[in-house]
Amino acid sequence: AQSVTQLGSHVSVSEGALVLLRCNYSSSVPPYLFWYVQYPNQGLQLLLKYTTGATLVKGINGFEAEFKKSETSFHLTKPSAHMSDAAEYFCAVSSGGGADGLTFGKGTHLIIQP
Amino acid sequence: GAGVSQTPSNKVTEKGKYVELRCDPISGHTALYWYRQSLGQGPEFLIYFQGTGAADDSGLPNDRFFAVRPEGSVSTLKIQRTERGDSAVYLCASSLSVPNEQFFGPGTRLTVL
Numbered sequence: 525a526q527s528v529t530q531l532g533s534h535v536s537v538s539e540g541a542l543v544l545l546r547c548n549y550s551s552s553v554p555p556y557l558f559w560y561v562q563y564p565n566q567g568l569q570l571l572l573k574y575t576t577g578a579t580l581v582k583g584i585n586g587f588e589a590e591f592k593k594s595e596t597s598f599h600l601t602k603p604s605a606h607m608s609d610a611a612e613y614f615c616a617v618s619s620g621g622g623a624d625g626l627t628f629g630k631g632t633h634l635i636i637q638p
Numbered sequence: 639g640a641g642v643s644q645t646p647s648n649k650v651t652e653k654g655k656y657v658e659l660r661c662d663p664i665s666g667h668t669a670l671y672w673y674r675q676s677l678g679q680g681p682e683f684l685i686y687f688q689g690t691g692a693a694d695d696s697g698l699p700n701d702r703f704f705a706v707r708p709e710g711s712v713s714t715l716k717i718q719r720t721e722r723g724d725s726a727v728y729l730c731a732s733s734l735s736v737p738n739e740q741f742f743g744p745g746t747r748l749t750v751l
Binding site: 568614 | 671679680682683686694731739740742743744745
């Protein structure tokens, strides 16, 4: 069985500050890892993914995440927050080589303070 | 190009009724997924199709839930004898290849009164 834990249901940062959203996973096989963003009244959009190879992956809108196998983590970061980053963020894991249903965390609501 | 579409966007029904939710995947995508998202939770996997066949239906909560994809494109999620606990947003996603990027539709919000 696989699972995802996102620490912090709500994270608040000031505009221009570092964004750090935490994700820890469990998987019995090498995982594929994903971060999705959900804006109000919109569908889920892929931010970035890790499959194999380089452990630091870059995504859209200036976000990046680092796969750390020893820590079973895949934290999402962005150097400087923008008001438009306010949204719900979901970390997800696939243990079927990407060809299976994803297991999502409960999500983190990112709040940007002006 | 067109993304994943889902109809209806909202569905209100009464306890005990039957509902059908439709998903139109991105053209050419062979894999199709259904998820359920309850308030304040992440999406929960229900079923995955590869072509016309259900490759994994382990997430379906009970036998009241059933899904089909007869021609390998459009899929319908069917819920019999709906219960108030079935109220949620039902999400559909499709993907072209492995490792997958799943493209999600906007969802159908189901409310069971």
